[in-house]
Amino acid sequence: MADAVDLSPLTLNRLSLYLRCLGxxxxxxxxxxxxxxxxRRYHLSAAQIRKDLAQLGEFGIRGVGYDVRHxxxxxHSRLGLxxxxxxxxxxxxxxxxxxxxxxxxxxxxxxxxAGIDNDPQKVGRKIGAITVRSTRDLRRLAxxxxxxxxxxxxxxxxxxxxxxxxxxxxxxxxxxxxxxxLEPRRGVRVKNVDLRTGLEELAYFLRE
Amino acid sequence: MADAVDLSPLTLNRLSLYLRCLGxxxxxxxxxxxxxxxxRRYHLSAAQIRKDLAQLGEFGIRGVGYDVRHxxxxxHSRLGLxxxxxxxxxxxxxxxxxxxxxxxxxxxxxxxxAGIDNDPQKVGRKIGAITVRSTRDLRRLAxxxxxxxxxxxxxxxxxxxxxxxxxxxxxxxxxxxxxxxLEPRRGVRVKNVDLRTGLEELAYFLRE
Numbered sequence: 001m002a003d004a005v006d007l008s009p010l011t012l013n014r015l016s017l018y019l020r021c022l023g024x025x026x027x028x029x030x031x032x033x034x035x036x037x038x039x040r041r042y043h044l045s046a047a048q049i050r051k052d053l054a055q056l057g058e059f060g061i062r063g064v065g066y067d068v069r070h071x072x073x074x075x076h077s078r079l080g081l082x083x084x085x086x087x088x089x090x091x092x093x094x095x096x097x098x099x100x101x102x103x104x105x106x107x108x109x110x111x112x113x114a115g116i117d118n119d120p121q122k123v124g125r126k127i128g129a130i131t132v133r134s135t136r137d138l139r140r141l142a143x144x145x146x147x148x149x150x151x152x153x154x155x156x157x158x159x160x161x162x163x164x165x166x167x168x169x170x171x172x173x174x175x176x177x178x179x180x181x182l183e184p185r186r187g188v189r190v191k192n193v194d195l196r197t198g199l200e201e202l203a204y205f206l207r208e
Numbered sequence: 209m210a211d212a213v214d215l216s217p218l219t220l221n222r223l224s225l226y227l228r229c230l231g232x233x234x235x236x237x238x239x240x241x242x243x244x245x246x247x248r249r250y251h252l253s254a255a256q257i258r259k260d261l262a263q264l265g266e267f268g269i270r271g272v273g274y275d276v277r278h279x280x281x282x283x284h285s286r287l288g289l290x291x292x293x294x295x296x297x298x299x300x301x302x303x304x305x306x307x308x309x310x311x312x313x314x315x316x317x318x319x320x321x322a323g324i325d326n327d328p329q330k331v332g333r334k335i336g337a338i339t340v341r342s343t344r345d346l347r348r349l350a351x352x353x354x355x356x357x358x359x360x361x362x363x364x365x366x367x368x369x370x371x372x373x374x375x376x377x378x379x380x381x382x383x384x385x386x387x388x389x390l391e392p393r394r395g396v397r398v399k400n401v402d403l404r405t406g407l408e409e410l411a412y413f414l415r416e
């Protein structure tokens with residue numbers, strides 16, 4: 001029942017964050033946690049945590065809290081992280097190469113299965129566990145690997161054209177690291193990543 | 209008066225996001241925008257926008273909305289983006305090199321002023337506008353450049369030691385891209401960046 005509600009991107013990002021906190025607690029051998037303790041340890045809001053989790057039908061027990069492992073499993077399944085997600089990376093410059101080897105992109109349900117570049121000099125190179133393939137192979141690669149998610153790590157001026165190519169290759173979701181905002185099209189979802197947000201948060205705390 | 213309230217990281221991230229939307233509107237020549245229009249265009253919540261901006265003492269006029277340029281200037285100043293922030297990058301592998309050239313790190317108030325690596329082979333290389341310097345020069349570089357913010361782009365196993373070196377060099381804020389969670393220490397603020405969050409959001413929308 002609770003699953004029927006579609007969650008907003010901001011709520012999703014908080015749930016991802018809670019999942020990371022729960023993973024950290026599991027590693028530390030903590031089996032139960034209250035919203036207050038979660039909030040205190042990870043600098044979050046206890047009221048927000050309770051509200052977000054209540055949306056999923058999860059309620060902590062007063063004085064006892066949430067079961068860490070149960071809650072993590074629930075979030076995994078709710079976020080669609082209980083099945084495999086092969087990932088393509090388009091643009092194998094510095095950023096694309098870093099993403100191909102990024103642990104979080106090669107853990108649990110995610111796996112980078114191919115890197116793509118239009119530079120013939122790069123095609124055939126091994127980067128981490130993958131081999132760079134030509135942009136010409138995109139459609140075939142998407143079909144062969146079953147990838148529905150691609151990361152765009154090309155320069156701003158190449159973003160639109162590569163995004164179009166991804167749409168045409170049947171990719172469903174694009175994580176866009178190119179420094180230009182892409183709008184969803186033809187039912188292809190886009191998440192624009194802006195690394196500057198983190199710097200802005202830090203700058204705020206340097207004000208006096 | 210409204211400036212006295214300390215904003216939470218989640219609120220700050222939303223304000224950064226609004227700032228980006230306002231920048232986009234300015235580029236498109238839009239001078240006034242309602243919370244509803246902002247929410248519709250950028251897939252946000254109108255109620256949340258009004259609540260966040262009211263915290264800063266900004267209220268849209270019913271039927272007219274917010275003045276785009278005024279609101280952007282207000283957010284800039286409120287977020288501490290109205291003064292220069294030199295940025296150091298520690299770890300000049302693929303990720304560090306990408307960050308050194310990342311437009312958002314070299315625009316407006318931010319400027320990458322040096323890259324640092326402990327690999328003698330990398331020291332002296334030009335990457336974008338900067339030259340790679342030795343980790344041994346860290347303290348001097350921090351003093352000379354006046355940098356208070358550093359980005360950590362080293363492997364997980366090198367994160368703790370480099371973070372400590374940054375603290376000792378007088379850095380006040382660290383944007384941590386290393387795939388390991390760092391806790392603030394000695395008054396040094398840490399923002400842990402987890403690129404996987406974006407993938408998790410996309411995975412959610414691939415559920416059926």
